[in-house]
Amino acid sequence: MAGLSGIIEIVPPAEKGAAWTVTDMREEWKLSNDGIAVDGETGEIVDRVDHADWPLAAKLSAWLIQLHMGTLFGWINQLVLGVIALGLLVVILLGYRVWWKRRRFLAAAQWRRTRPGLLAGTIVFLLAYSVMAPMFGISLVAFLVLDAVIKNVATRKSKSE
Template sequence: MVESAAFDRVAAAARAAGLSGPVEIAPAVEAGSAWAVTQVDNTWPVAVDPAGGEVTARSDFADWPLLAKLSGLGIQAHMGLLFGLVNQILLAALALRASSSGATAYGGSADPPTPTAAPSLAPRQPAAASVVCRSVSCSSAYR
């Protein structure tokens, strides 16, 4: 069984390491190993030694490769976490615009569509020959 004082030490060390907001603390599977502490959004994880309350490892955004940074930022923007309320308002406006354009495309217009002539499926006659035969040597196909 894990003592609650260890949770308090780990939480305090995680706060000192820069984690804010709600955090998730996962005790180590093996005794003597570091505990994993992550923010609920799972963005900046750290590993903390429960006995001493020291941070043993961390994953800083500056250390991530470029594609991982872009992917993380894209996910946060898509979820509305990147810029807070402004991001959520922009996402809501985008969703309303997308749904309204879909509604107007399927009968949302007040004017009925004007009927147009359907294309004819009857076989067409070949156009008149453009070659004019003035001598006897012309092919009979052009006469």
């Protein structure tokens, strides 16, 4: 249909007398998505938007979204994203492990020597980022609460012995 290929999406007009839109759907291994506007009464193509005419930034955005969603290169794309996700999980867990081991050896006095400006900046950054990414903030608070509880239990246990 008018140079469109593969799966297409046909959307009726929002207002009477407006054109119908017909666009290529995003599919695996397909780097271009063209679209046309069709007059519903005459069936004539009244407008056309070819992917080749898109600005480079728009093309890159579309491709990166598809790549990020795992739809650009099919199962291969999804496999690579899965490996990256597992790698990130391993790095995160190893980071927590290193922090946990090191934390036991640091004296409380060393934490007090942290520069106030650096500490304040870190807290402001973490609060701002937590507003933009609430799940990060929730998990950070949960981690800090859990750490405080474990530290409190360990302190009480060592005092009772």
